Amino acid sequence: MRQILPLIFAAFLFFNYNVNAQSFELGLGTEWTYCQIHIGFPFNTLKTIQITGDTLINGEQAFVIAGDCTCGDISPRYIRKEEDKIYYYRDDVKYLLYDFSLQAGDTLKVVRNEFDTIYVGIDSVGIINFNGEDKIIQYINTIASENNEHWAEWGEIMIEDFGSTRCFFPMSPVCDPGTGPLLSYEVQDFPIVEFDFECITLSTTELAKVNIRTYPNPAKDQYIVEYSGINEKIHLTFYNMMGAVILQKVLSPGEILTTDVSVWIPGIYIMQATSGAKSATTKLIVGQ
Numbered sequence: 001m002r003q004i005l006p007l008i009f010a011a012f013l014f015f016n017y018n019v020n021a022q023s024f025e026l027g028l029g030t031e032w033t034y035c036q037i038h039i040g041f042p043f044n045t046l047k048t049i050q051i052t053g054d055t056l057i058n059g060e061q062a063f064v065i066a067g068d069c070t071c072g073d074i075s076p077r078y079i080r081k082e083e084d085k086i087y088y089y090r091d092d093v094k095y096l097l098y099d100f101s102l103q104a105g106d107t108l109k110v111v112r113n114e115f116d117t118i119y120v121g122i123d124s125v126g127i128i129n130f131n132g133e134d135k136i137i138q139y140i141n142t143i144a145s146e147n148n149e150h151w152a153e154w155g156e157i158m159i160e161d162f163g164s165t166r167c168f169f170p171m172s173p174v175c176d177p178g179t180g181p182l183l184s185y186e187v188q189d190f191p192i193v194e195f196d197f198e199c200i201t202l203s204t205t206e207l208a209k210v211n212i213r214t215y216p217n218p219a220k221d222q223y224i225v226e227y228s229g230i231n232e233k234i235h236l237t238f239y240n241m242m243g244a245v246i247l248q249k250v251l252s253p254g255e256i257l258t259t260d261v262s263v264w265i266p267g268i269y270i271m272q273a274t275s276g277a278k279s280a281t282t283k284l285i286v287g288q
Contacts, residue, residue: 025081025161025187026051026063026079026081026086026161026187027051027063027187028051028052028053028054028063029050029051029186029187030050030051030063030185030186030187031048031049031050031051031184031185031186031187032048032049032050032069032162032163032168032182032184032185033046033047033048033182033183033184033185033186034046034047034048034069034166034167034181034182034183035047035181035183036069046183046268046283047067047068047069048067048268049065049066049067049068049069049168050065050066050067051063051064051065052064052065052066052076055078057078057080057089057092057094058092058094060080060094061080062078062079062080062089063078063079063080063081064076064077064078065077065078065079065168068169069167069168069169069171070167070169070170070171077089077169079097080094081161083101084099084100084101084136084160085098085099085100085101086098086163088169090113095110095111096108096109096110096111097110097163097169098158098163100136100138100158100160102122102125102138103122103125104122104123104124104125105122106122107119107120107121107122108120108121108122108140110170112170118154118170120140120154121140121141122138122139122140122141123139123140123141124138124139125137125138125139126139128159130193131193135159135160135161135162136159136160137157137158137159137160138157138158138159139156139157140154140155140156140157140158141156154166154167154170154171155167155181162182162185162193164182165181165182166181166182210229210234210273210274210275210278210279210280211227211228211229211234211275212225212226212227212228212234212273212280213225213226213228214226214271214282214284217283217284217285218285218286218287219261219284219285219286219287220261220262220286220287221260221261221262222258222259222260222261222262223258223259223261223284223286224256224257224258224259225251225256225257225259225271226256227251227252227253227254227255227256227257228253228254229253229254229275230253231253232253232275232276233250233251233252233253233275234250234251234273234274234275235248235249235250235273235274235275236248236249236250236251236257236271236272236273237271237272237274238259238269238270238271238272238284239269239270239271239272240265240267240269240270246264246269247259261284261286264286265286266286266287267285267286268283268284268285268286269283269284269285269286270282270283270284271283271284
């Protein structure tokens with residue numbers, strides 16, 4: 001039996017900041033951002049999950065997670081942290097998801113559904129420091145399940161509170177589009193932790209190849225694109241995270257495009273720029 005408690009959430013995604021020691025423990029407003037790899041799609045996109053509130057399940061407080069980093073969107077999900085362990089709920093029954101008290105040689109047993117149980121071998125254990133705070137890190141060697149599937153999509157690294165750097169929840173090996181790696185982890189009111197991974201084809205440095213300069217990013221009111229090409233026109237296409245085309249424009253050499261993004265839904269967008277045989281993509285964050 002669930003009882004929804006008041007929602008306390010106000011977090012946006014900004015990719016910068018050098019910070020002092022802060023607490024990155026799971027809590028309201030926690031947000032994970034992953035690279036989502038698409039097969040046959042013109043670019044990769046981002047996938048975000050976040051803790052949007054809490055609830056009571058069988059008298060225990062649990063967090064509500066919106067969004068998903070596996071196939072499709074099956075939110076909300078419910079998780080609970082107890083010391084070194086993180087549990088998830090299915091049909092109001094609590095199952096173990098992570099156990100950071102496990103040591104090298106131990107095996108993590110995760111019940112995925114009534115038909116399948118996943119076994120994760122812990123290869124080695126260490127400590128990793130994020131902005132002055134130590135977190136347990138587990139390196140996992142083999143992921144297998146009772147029905148002989150190979151669950152390599154859950155990645156090779158698990159970090160205390162952060163979860164797997166592939167996806168917080170285990171994915172099917174045939175999951176398309178798949179997700180990972182983890183790009184950033186944010187707790188409400190605390191700075192973001194960024195990882196040294198790049199979502200392939202989303203490098204803003206590529207814009208220089210097609211003589212494009214963009215600003216500001218994040219954008220709230222206007223987003224400006226300056227094209228300094230000499231001979232060729234450039235074609236711009238803006239996509240949302242669902243792959244839908246939001247805006248298309250063609251710029252002549254030396255032309256400047258000013259776009260009113262105040263009417264856009266806050267979130268992450270992709271701009272693809274094509275000039276002749278050259279093409280580049282970048283992400284645009286639209287805030288409130």
